[in-house]
Amino acid sequence: MKIRMSSPDLSTADRAAVNAVVQTPNLSMGPQIKAFEAAFCQLTGAQHAIGVNSGTAGLHLCVRAAGIGINDLVLTTPFSFVASTNVILFENAIPVFVDIDPATGNIDIHQLSRAVEDLSRGGEAAQRWLPRNLPSVNQGPLNRAKGIIPVDVFGQPADYDPINQIASHYDLVVIEDSCEALGGAYKGRTAGTLGNYGVFAFYPNKQITTGEGGMIITNDDQAADFMRALRNQGRAPGDTWLQHTHLGYNYRLDEMSAALGLSQLEHLEELLQKRAQVAGWYDQHLANIAEVTPPKIVPATTRVSWFVYVIKVDPSIDRDRLAQLLENDGVPVRPYFSPIHLQPYMEKMFGYQPGDYPVTEDLGKRSLALPFSGTMKEEEVIYVCERITDALISAQKAE
Numbered sequence: 001m002k003i004r005m006s007s008p009d010l011s012t013a014d015r016a017a018v019n020a021v022v023q024t025p026n027l028s029m030g031p032q033i034k035a036f037e038a039a040f041c042q043l044t045g046a047q048h049a050i051g052v053n054s055g056t057a058g059l060h061l062c063v064r065a066a067g068i069g070i071n072d073l074v075l076t077t078p079f080s081f082v083a084s085t086n087v088i089l090f091e092n093a094i095p096v097f098v099d100i101d102p103a104t105g106n107i108d109i110h111q112l113s114r115a116v117e118d119l120s121r122g123g124e125a126a127q128r129w130l131p132r133n134l135p136s137v138n139q140g141p142l143n144r145a146k147g148i149i150p151v152d153v154f155g156q157p158a159d160y161d162p163i164n165q166i167a168s169h170y171d172l173v174v175i176e177d178s179c180e181a182l183g184g185a186y187k188g189r190t191a192g193t194l195g196n197y198g199v200f201a202f203y204p205n206k207q208i209t210t211g212e213g214g215m216i217i218t219n220d221d222q223a224a225d226f227m228r229a230l231r232n233q234g235r236a237p238g239d240t241w242l243q244h245t246h247l248g249y250n251y252r253l254d255e256m257s258a259a260l261g262l263s264q265l266e267h268l269e270e271l272l273q274k275r276a277q278v279a280g281w282y283d284q285h286l287a288n289i290a291e292v293t294p295p296k297i298v299p300a301t302t303r304v305s306w307f308v309y310v311i312k313v314d315p316s317i318d319r320d321r322l323a324q325l326l327e328n329d330g331v332p333v334r335p336y337f338s339p340i341h342l343q344p345y346m347e348k349m350f351g352y353q354p355g356d357y358p359v360t361e362d363l364g365k366r367s368l369a370l371p372f373s374g375t376m377k378e379e380e381v382i383y384v385c386e387r388i389t390d391a392l393i394s395a396q397k398a399e
């Protein structure tokens with residue numbers, strides 16, 4: 001059996017929607033992006049939706065709109081895809097890492113609270129949250145904490161009530177990285193709407209895809225105007241094609257991508273239900289494997305939007321050997337996530353070392369994303385679970 005790690009779930013109507021666009025002369029900045037954005041406002045209740053050409057671009061524009069710049073401190077976690085940290089670095093601001101809750105992989109609220117308090121006190125208290133080294137661009141006095149970028153890991157929202165309480169007490173902006181959580185909900189509130197800004201991503205393994213693409217949502221009118229200008233080479237309303245009020249980017253989402261996203265969004269509910277069913281099959285068929293812990297969904301998550309299905313293996317198991325054995329059997333798997341602070345460029349820039357964020361590192365060593373998409377059949381899930389059972393015998397660590 002040939003199993004794919006992930007697979008877009010496209011309908012005939014989705015393909016036809018893209019085809020229809022290429023029959024027209026409007027391939028960029030036409031009606032599709034407007035309709036896609038309007039559909040997002042309707043889905044989330046947000047005042048503004050701004051389509052961009054990746055989730056990373058969306059997060060970057062939020063960082064710019066929040067006025068985060070050189071030597072500002074931004075709290076986030078090292079258990080994420082690198083983009084949530086990179087967008088801080090793009091502006092020469094400084095990521096301040098906070099470790100995670102081992103059950104969910106989301107930001108640890110107690111540590112966040114302590115970190116923000118210590119940073120506000122400055123001096124030695126603040127120092128223990130800061131990296132060992134700072135790049136040459138960041139020499140000179142550091143500024144106060146300006147923001148938090150919580151990540152809704154694997155489709156489960158972080159704990160936003162305390163996050164927003166901390167943020168409002170210390171005047172921090174909250175940029176919700178909901179790139180993995182489209183359709184998820186926290187205490188009945190839609191993922192993406194839980195901070196000042198929310199960002200979704202549409203890479204082909206996501207709940208809906210546009211090939212490449214992303215969407216920002218916010219209720220801040222001024223920030224929305226600014227981000228619309230920045231995504232379009234800095235052209236403010238009223239600027240001509242060759243007038244650029246701001247330093248901007250080409251972060252535009254083209255019409256083919258927007259049409260695909262719009263069509264996919266129309267059957268989001270069905271797409272999410274299919275993914276939930278696949279996750280349910282995994283839960284069921286992994287239930288009796290003692291060495292495997294399935295994903296933990298906390299009560300505050302009133303809806304998980306299944307992005308990936310990530311298991312945690314027992315410390316007695318050599319996770320990398322297990323992964324190799326599964327790959328040899330035609331079952332692709334990924335260690336997910338690989339801690340951001342231990343990426344080579346992060347070690348070089350900031351002097352991070354193994355041991356700095358133990359919970360992230362432990363999860364990084366023991367987690368394994370299994371093949372997952374809404375197109376998977378139950379027999380494929382059973383096949384993966386059987387291969388896991390077989391491989392676990394040979395993947396035991398030597399005593």
Ligand SMILES: Cc1ncc(COP(=O)(O)O)c(C=O)c1O
Nearest residue numbers: 054055056081083179180201202
């Ligand atoms: C948590 C998280 N943040 C940001 C991104 C970036 O999205 P993109 O790949 O569209 O730039 C991703 C994408 O996988 C992600 O999972």
